[in-house]
Amino acid sequence: MYRAFGFVMALREILTTIYMACKMRSMTTEIEVIKAPARLCCPAKVIAPDDEGISESAAVFKALSDETRLRILKTISHMTTLCECNLVPEFGLTQPTISYHLKVLREAGLIRSERKGQWVYHQVNEKAVLAAVRRLSEIAV
16 A cells, blocks of 8 residues: 555656646747748749738638528529528528628628618629639639
8 A cells, every 4th residue: 555655656746747847848938040041942922911902802701611601692693682581591590690691791792782671682793703713713823
């Protein structure tokens, strides 16, 4: 019994030492400076953050990154115009959820919305969708 107790105490001491070493290592503030090579193997053109509509492209692709929004966009594209009231039962989501997804698509410029009385009708903005495809093709070239 005394042997097991000694083993547990030794293990506890080892683990405490390791913990303290890790804690001390994480507290270091030294930064290792790595010098860039004198010559680059090939010249690189860096795109500025606001160059060529990068932020607009990011907003469009963020809007398209959600499966539900893609399904909504595809559903609207198959119709000339589509009322929001028709989307709610088709998708099985609540009206506020559908409204949120439509707002994201609208803010990205992918759809246009028009209120007629109490209903809101949506259309796909074909120019914005084609512009997104063009931006992707520019990346691939």
